Amino acid sequence: MSVQSSAAQSNIAEALQWAFSQLAATSDSAHLDAEVLLLHCLNKSRSFLYTWPEKPLTLEQWKRFQKMVQKRQQGVPVAHLVGEREFWSLPFIVNETTLIPRPDTEILVETALNLPLSDNAKVLDLGTGTGAIALALASERPKWQITAIDKVEDAVALAKANRANLNFPQVEILQSDWFSAVESRDFDLIVSNPPYIDETDEHLMQGDVRFEPHSALTAAEEGFADLYHIAQTAREHLLIGGYLLLEHGFEQAVQLRNKLTELGYHNVATVRDFGSNERCTLGRWFG
Numbered sequence: 612m613s614v615q616s617s618a619a620q621s622n623i624a625e626a627l628q629w630a631f632s633q634l635a636a637t638s639d640s641a642h643l644d645a646e647v648l649l650l651h652c653l654n655k656s657r658s659f660l661y662t663w664p665e666k667p668l669t670l671e672q673w674k675r676f677q678k679m680v681q682k683r684q685q686g687v688p689v690a691h692l693v694g695e696r697e698f699w700s701l702p703f704i705v706n707e708t709t710l711i712p713r714p715d716t717e718i719l720v721e722t723a724l725n726l727p728l729s730d731n732a733k734v735l736d737l738g739t740g741t742g743a744i745a746l747a748l749a750s751e752r753p754k755w756q757i758t759a760i761d762k763v764e765d766a767v768a769l770a771k772a773n774r775a776n777l778n779f780p781q782v783e784i785l786q787s788d789w790f791s792a793v794e795s796r797d798f799d800l801i802v803s804n805p806p807y808i809d810e811t812d813e814h815l816m817q818g819d820v821r822f823e824p825h826s827a828l829t830a831a832e833e834g835f836a837d838l839y840h841i842a843q844t845a846r847e848h849l850l851i852g853g854y855l856l857l858e859h860g861f862e863q864a865v866q867l868r869n870k871l872t873e874l875g876y877h878n879v880a881t882v883r884d885f886g887s888n889e890r891c892t893l894g895r896w897f898g
Protein backbone atom coordinates (compact mmCIF):
# COMPACT_ATOMS: atom_id res chain seq x y z
CA MET A 612 0.00 0.00 0.00
CA SER A 613 1.37 3.44 -0.87
CA VAL A 614 1.61 5.88 2.01
CA GLN A 615 1.26 9.54 1.11
CA SER A 616 4.21 11.68 2.09
CA SER A 617 2.01 14.70 2.92
CA ALA A 618 0.21 12.40 5.39
CA ALA A 619 -0.46 14.93 8.14
CA GLN A 620 -1.88 17.43 5.67
CA SER A 621 -4.59 15.16 4.18
CA ASN A 622 -8.06 16.56 4.51
CA ILE A 623 -11.36 14.67 4.61
CA ALA A 624 -12.01 14.82 0.86
CA GLU A 625 -8.46 13.68 0.04
CA ALA A 626 -8.55 10.89 2.59
CA LEU A 627 -11.83 9.58 1.15
CA GLN A 628 -10.51 9.78 -2.40
CA TRP A 629 -7.35 7.94 -1.40
CA ALA A 630 -9.29 5.21 0.41
CA PHE A 631 -11.66 4.76 -2.51
CA SER A 632 -8.75 4.29 -4.89
CA GLN A 633 -7.27 1.69 -2.54
CA LEU A 634 -10.52 -0.24 -2.12
CA ALA A 635 -12.12 0.00 -5.56
CA ALA A 636 -10.50 -3.20 -6.82
CA THR A 637 -11.31 -5.38 -3.80
CA SER A 638 -14.66 -4.11 -2.49
CA ASP A 639 -17.87 -3.51 -4.43
CA SER A 640 -18.92 -1.02 -1.76
CA ALA A 641 -15.66 0.98 -1.80
CA HIS A 642 -17.25 4.45 -1.38
CA LEU A 643 -19.43 3.39 1.51
CA ASP A 644 -16.58 1.44 3.15
CA ALA A 645 -14.29 4.49 2.94
CA GLU A 646 -16.93 6.73 4.51
CA VAL A 647 -17.86 4.33 7.30
CA LEU A 648 -14.21 3.73 8.21
CA LEU A 649 -13.35 7.44 8.18
CA LEU A 650 -16.38 8.30 10.30
CA HIS A 651 -15.27 5.69 12.77
CA CYS A 652 -11.74 7.20 12.96
CA LEU A 653 -13.11 10.74 13.34
CA ASN A 654 -15.92 9.67 15.66
CA LYS A 655 -18.37 11.93 13.83
CA SER A 656 -21.75 11.69 12.12
CA ARG A 657 -22.06 11.33 8.34
CA SER A 658 -23.05 14.93 7.61
CA PHE A 659 -19.67 16.00 9.03
CA LEU A 660 -17.89 14.51 5.99
CA TYR A 661 -19.91 16.59 3.54
CA THR A 662 -19.94 19.75 5.65
CA TRP A 663 -16.18 19.82 6.29
CA PRO A 664 -14.45 18.24 3.25
CA GLU A 665 -11.43 20.51 3.68
CA LYS A 666 -10.90 19.83 7.36
CA PRO A 667 -7.48 18.24 7.85
CA LEU A 668 -7.06 14.93 9.65
CA THR A 669 -4.69 14.80 12.59
CA LEU A 670 -1.68 12.58 12.06
CA GLU A 671 -3.13 10.07 14.51
CA GLN A 672 -6.49 9.94 12.67
CA TRP A 673 -4.75 9.59 9.33
CA LYS A 674 -2.55 6.71 10.53
CA ARG A 675 -5.50 4.91 12.07
CA PHE A 676 -7.53 5.36 8.90
CA GLN A 677 -4.71 4.03 6.74
CA LYS A 678 -4.41 0.92 8.90
CA MET A 679 -8.15 0.23 8.69
CA VAL A 680 -8.24 0.73 4.93
CA GLN A 681 -5.33 -1.68 4.60
CA LYS A 682 -7.19 -4.33 6.62
CA ARG A 683 -10.31 -3.75 4.55
CA GLN A 684 -8.17 -4.22 1.45
CA GLN A 685 -7.24 -7.63 2.82
CA GLY A 686 -10.95 -8.44 3.08
CA VAL A 687 -11.68 -7.87 6.78
CA PRO A 688 -15.41 -6.98 7.03
CA VAL A 689 -16.22 -3.33 7.74
CA ALA A 690 -18.43 -4.50 10.62
CA HIS A 691 -15.41 -6.15 12.28
CA LEU A 692 -13.25 -3.06 11.76
CA VAL A 693 -15.76 -0.69 13.36
CA GLY A 694 -17.12 -3.32 15.82
CA GLU A 695 -20.73 -2.58 14.98
CA ARG A 696 -23.52 -3.36 12.49
CA GLU A 697 -27.02 -1.97 12.33
CA PHE A 698 -29.93 -4.44 12.25
CA TRP A 699 -33.60 -3.48 12.48
CA SER A 700 -32.33 0.11 13.02
CA LEU A 701 -30.58 -0.99 16.23
CA PRO A 702 -26.78 -0.85 16.67
CA PHE A 703 -25.33 -4.32 17.39
CA ILE A 704 -21.84 -4.93 18.72
CA VAL A 705 -20.19 -7.54 16.48
CA ASN A 706 -16.99 -9.57 16.63
CA GLU A 707 -15.44 -12.61 15.00
CA THR A 708 -17.15 -15.09 17.33
CA THR A 709 -20.37 -15.17 15.33
CA LEU A 710 -22.29 -14.10 12.22
CA ILE A 711 -22.57 -10.40 11.25
CA PRO A 712 -26.33 -9.65 11.11
CA ARG A 713 -27.66 -9.51 7.51
CA PRO A 714 -30.39 -7.26 6.12
CA ASP A 715 -32.15 -10.37 4.71
CA THR A 716 -32.74 -11.63 8.25
CA GLU A 717 -34.99 -8.60 8.85
CA ILE A 718 -37.57 -10.45 6.75
CA LEU A 719 -37.66 -13.16 9.44
CA VAL A 720 -38.25 -10.51 12.12
CA GLU A 721 -41.00 -8.90 10.02
CA THR A 722 -42.68 -12.28 9.42
CA ALA A 723 -42.58 -13.10 13.14
CA LEU A 724 -44.14 -9.72 14.01
CA ASN A 725 -46.98 -10.35 11.55
CA LEU A 726 -48.04 -13.61 13.25
CA PRO A 727 -51.25 -13.50 15.31
CA LEU A 728 -49.57 -14.05 18.69
CA SER A 729 -50.66 -12.86 22.11
CA ASP A 730 -49.08 -9.88 23.89
CA ASN A 731 -47.15 -12.15 26.23
CA ALA A 732 -46.21 -14.91 23.76
CA LYS A 733 -43.37 -17.27 24.64
CA VAL A 734 -40.69 -17.05 21.96
CA LEU A 735 -37.43 -18.95 21.47
CA ASP A 736 -34.52 -17.86 19.21
CA LEU A 737 -32.13 -20.73 18.49
CA GLY A 738 -28.50 -19.86 17.63
CA THR A 739 -28.94 -16.20 18.46
CA GLY A 740 -25.34 -15.10 17.75
CA THR A 741 -25.25 -11.33 18.34
CA GLY A 742 -28.82 -11.58 19.66
CA ALA A 743 -30.05 -9.68 16.58
CA ILE A 744 -33.35 -11.51 16.04
CA ALA A 745 -34.31 -11.83 19.72
CA LEU A 746 -33.47 -8.21 20.56
CA ALA A 747 -35.14 -6.82 17.43
CA LEU A 748 -38.32 -8.72 18.42
CA ALA A 749 -38.02 -7.39 21.98
CA SER A 750 -37.81 -3.84 20.61
CA GLU A 751 -41.22 -4.28 18.96
CA ARG A 752 -42.98 -6.58 21.46
CA PRO A 753 -41.81 -5.58 24.94
CA LYS A 754 -44.13 -8.07 26.67
CA TRP A 755 -43.15 -11.15 24.70
CA GLN A 756 -41.28 -13.65 26.88
CA ILE A 757 -38.24 -14.10 24.71
CA THR A 758 -35.48 -16.66 25.30
CA ALA A 759 -32.37 -16.68 23.10
CA ILE A 760 -29.85 -19.51 23.12
CA ASP A 761 -26.46 -20.15 21.57
CA LYS A 762 -24.06 -23.07 21.89
CA VAL A 763 -20.93 -20.90 21.67
CA GLU A 764 -19.91 -19.32 24.98
CA ASP A 765 -18.41 -16.21 23.32
CA ALA A 766 -21.59 -15.68 21.31
CA VAL A 767 -23.66 -15.87 24.51
CA ALA A 768 -21.40 -13.18 26.03
CA LEU A 769 -21.81 -11.03 22.92
CA ALA A 770 -25.60 -11.40 22.91
CA LYS A 771 -25.62 -10.41 26.61
CA ALA A 772 -23.47 -7.35 25.83
CA ASN A 773 -25.98 -6.33 23.16
CA ARG A 774 -28.88 -6.95 25.53
CA ALA A 775 -27.26 -4.60 28.07
CA ASN A 776 -26.30 -2.02 25.46
CA LEU A 777 -29.79 -1.91 23.92
CA ASN A 778 -31.43 -2.22 27.31
CA PHE A 779 -33.80 -5.17 26.90
CA PRO A 780 -33.24 -6.89 30.26
CA GLN A 781 -36.43 -8.93 29.83
CA VAL A 782 -34.77 -11.12 27.16
CA GLU A 783 -33.38 -14.35 28.63
CA ILE A 784 -30.06 -15.47 27.12
CA LEU A 785 -28.73 -18.99 27.77
CA GLN A 786 -25.89 -21.19 26.65
CA SER A 787 -27.52 -24.25 25.14
CA ASP A 788 -26.90 -26.90 22.50
CA TRP A 789 -30.15 -26.31 20.60
CA PHE A 790 -32.94 -27.29 23.05
CA SER A 791 -30.75 -28.75 25.83
CA ALA A 792 -31.21 -25.82 28.29
CA VAL A 793 -34.96 -25.49 27.60
CA GLU A 794 -35.72 -29.22 27.64
CA SER A 795 -38.98 -28.99 29.59
CA ARG A 796 -40.29 -25.74 28.09
CA ASP A 797 -42.83 -25.01 25.33
CA PHE A 798 -43.18 -21.93 23.10
CA ASP A 799 -45.71 -20.12 20.90
CA LEU A 800 -43.01 -19.31 18.37
CA ILE A 801 -39.60 -20.83 17.66
CA VAL A 802 -37.34 -18.88 15.27
CA SER A 803 -33.87 -19.61 14.01
CA ASN A 804 -31.26 -18.46 11.53
CA PRO A 805 -29.11 -21.59 11.83
CA PRO A 806 -26.01 -22.49 9.81
CA TYR A 807 -27.30 -23.64 6.43
CA ILE A 808 -24.49 -23.30 3.88
CA ASP A 809 -23.11 -26.48 2.31
CA GLU A 810 -19.56 -27.13 3.58
CA THR A 811 -18.24 -27.19 -0.02
CA ASP A 812 -20.04 -24.03 -1.21
CA GLU A 813 -17.62 -21.72 -3.03
CA HIS A 814 -19.49 -18.73 -1.56
CA LEU A 815 -17.45 -19.46 1.60
CA MET A 816 -14.28 -18.30 -0.20
CA GLN A 817 -15.67 -14.85 -0.99
CA GLY A 818 -16.36 -11.64 0.92
CA ASP A 819 -17.21 -11.30 4.60
CA VAL A 820 -18.00 -15.00 5.21
CA ARG A 821 -14.25 -15.75 5.05
CA PHE A 822 -13.95 -13.94 8.38
CA GLU A 823 -16.99 -15.46 10.09
CA PRO A 824 -16.87 -18.76 12.01
CA HIS A 825 -17.95 -21.85 10.10
CA SER A 826 -19.89 -22.94 13.18
CA ALA A 827 -22.35 -20.12 12.35
CA LEU A 828 -22.41 -20.75 8.61
CA THR A 829 -22.10 -24.36 7.53
CA ALA A 830 -24.02 -27.55 8.18
CA ALA A 831 -23.75 -31.15 6.99
CA GLU A 832 -26.23 -32.80 4.59
CA GLU A 833 -25.78 -30.06 1.96
CA GLY A 834 -26.54 -27.44 4.62
CA PHE A 835 -29.80 -29.08 5.80
CA ALA A 836 -28.59 -30.90 8.94
CA ASP A 837 -29.40 -28.17 11.48
CA LEU A 838 -32.58 -27.01 9.72
CA TYR A 839 -33.88 -30.60 9.82
CA HIS A 840 -32.77 -31.19 13.39
CA ILE A 841 -34.55 -28.04 14.58
CA ALA A 842 -37.71 -28.82 12.58
CA GLN A 843 -37.83 -32.32 14.03
CA THR A 844 -37.10 -31.40 17.65
CA ALA A 845 -39.19 -28.20 17.73
CA ARG A 846 -42.32 -30.39 17.60
CA GLU A 847 -41.66 -31.34 21.23
CA HIS A 848 -41.37 -27.67 22.26
CA LEU A 849 -44.24 -25.98 20.43
CA LEU A 850 -47.55 -25.24 22.10
CA ILE A 851 -50.66 -26.29 20.17
CA GLY A 852 -51.00 -23.85 17.25
CA GLY A 853 -47.40 -22.66 17.74
CA TYR A 854 -45.21 -21.55 14.84
CA LEU A 855 -41.78 -22.58 13.62
CA LEU A 856 -40.00 -19.97 11.48
CA LEU A 857 -36.65 -20.75 9.85
CA GLU A 858 -34.23 -18.76 7.69
CA HIS A 859 -32.56 -20.83 4.95
CA GLY A 860 -30.58 -20.63 1.72
CA PHE A 861 -32.35 -19.36 -1.41
CA GLU A 862 -32.28 -22.81 -3.01
CA GLN A 863 -33.42 -24.77 0.06
CA ALA A 864 -37.08 -23.72 0.23
CA VAL A 865 -38.73 -26.57 -1.70
CA GLN A 866 -36.89 -29.29 0.20
CA LEU A 867 -37.52 -27.60 3.54
CA ARG A 868 -41.24 -27.15 2.85
CA ASN A 869 -41.46 -30.85 1.96
CA LYS A 870 -39.64 -31.78 5.17
CA LEU A 871 -41.92 -29.63 7.34
CA THR A 872 -45.01 -31.15 5.72
CA GLU A 873 -43.58 -34.66 6.15
CA LEU A 874 -42.94 -33.90 9.86
CA GLY A 875 -46.60 -32.97 10.32
CA TYR A 876 -46.50 -29.15 10.25
CA HIS A 877 -49.50 -27.33 8.78
CA ASN A 878 -49.86 -24.10 6.78
CA VAL A 879 -46.30 -24.47 5.50
CA ALA A 880 -45.26 -21.38 3.53
CA THR A 881 -42.17 -19.48 2.41
CA VAL A 882 -41.46 -15.75 2.49
CA ARG A 883 -39.11 -14.00 0.05
CA ASP A 884 -36.36 -11.56 1.05
CA PHE A 885 -35.65 -8.08 -0.36
CA GLY A 886 -33.77 -9.64 -3.27
CA SER A 887 -36.85 -11.78 -4.09
CA ASN A 888 -35.15 -14.99 -2.94
CA GLU A 889 -37.08 -17.58 -0.94
CA ARG A 890 -35.54 -16.91 2.48
CA CYS A 891 -37.78 -17.98 5.41
CA THR A 892 -40.15 -20.90 5.78
CA LEU A 893 -42.78 -21.32 8.47
CA GLY A 894 -45.12 -24.01 9.62
CA ARG A 895 -47.71 -24.44 12.35
CA TRP A 896 -47.82 -27.27 14.87
CA PHE A 897 -51.10 -28.74 16.13
CA GLY A 898 -49.70 -31.82 17.84
Ligand code: GLN
Pocket residue numbers: 710713804805806807808820827828829
Ligand atom coordinates in the same frame (compact mmCIF):
# COMPACT_ATOMS: atom_id res chain seq x y z
N1 GLN B 1 -27.18 -15.74 4.63
C1 GLN B 1 -25.82 -15.92 5.04
C2 GLN B 1 -24.89 -15.94 3.83
O1 GLN B 1 -25.20 -16.56 2.86
C3 GLN B 1 -25.62 -17.18 5.83
C4 GLN B 1 -26.38 -17.19 7.10
C5 GLN B 1 -26.45 -18.54 7.73
O2 GLN B 1 -25.73 -19.47 7.40
N2 GLN B 1 -27.33 -18.67 8.65
O3 GLN B 1 -23.85 -15.33 3.88
